[in-house]
Amino acid sequence: MTTNEVIEVNNSCPAEALLKMLSGKWKPQIFLRSQQGPMRFSELLRDLKGSNKQSVSVALRELEESGLLSKATITQKPLHIEYSLTEKGKAMIPIFHTLELLTD
């Protein structure tokens, strides 16, 4: 408590958490797509060229778990599900765009 403890936990970098929220091959693109409005599973599968059910499924779950996307289920046949940006997700859009400007 008094001084230099050697704590192995590596929370030295808070931004890591957010970086992780968008890490991986498909999450950035899904997040980008979500800014256009609600989207359905098969719709994403079609748009994300080169992806597959498994990968999209995992990415969506992770985005949901980190609170960026929300899932709305319409229990009818055929099943209809929509993924939309949460308020937290919307709050990230400006930053997301700022990132682009720094790219070059």
Place this chain on the structure above:
Amino acid sequence: MTTNEVIEVNNSCPAEALLKMLSGKWKPQIFLRSQQGPMRFSELLRDLKGSNKQSVSVALRELEESGLLSKATITQKPLHIEYSLTEKGKAMIPIFHTLELLTD
């Protein structure tokens, strides 16, 4: 080569480039550390608990290649090398900090 090869290039998401600049286990922490001023290799190795020469070496090279860090060599014995934030790197600091605020 006029043939239309099936290149799956997917540049649909510009922010991906920047996300990639800070992706990986050590780059975020190194970038954070660099905000405190110039740093040396062995210094980083000491501070980044659980890392090793190889990983730090690769991370530094990638940060350098993406233009966030610059390398200054003093060719004397013993070798002395300093890594510092570039102007581009400095420009990213505010965003980096904004990211933290959105984490929760």
Place this chain on the structure above:
DNA sequence: CGGTATCCCTCGGGATACTG
């Protein structure tokens, strides 16, 4: 001191088949 070369192992992510 400041790295690279090499080996190895885990984990992210692709393909396919099956399910509610």
Place this chain on the structure above:
DNA sequence: CAGTATCCCGAGGGATACCG
């Protein structure tokens, strides 16, 4: 339609030894 289960492979990253 919207997923999960399973298998498999390549890349990321750790450990260690060697080099300028």
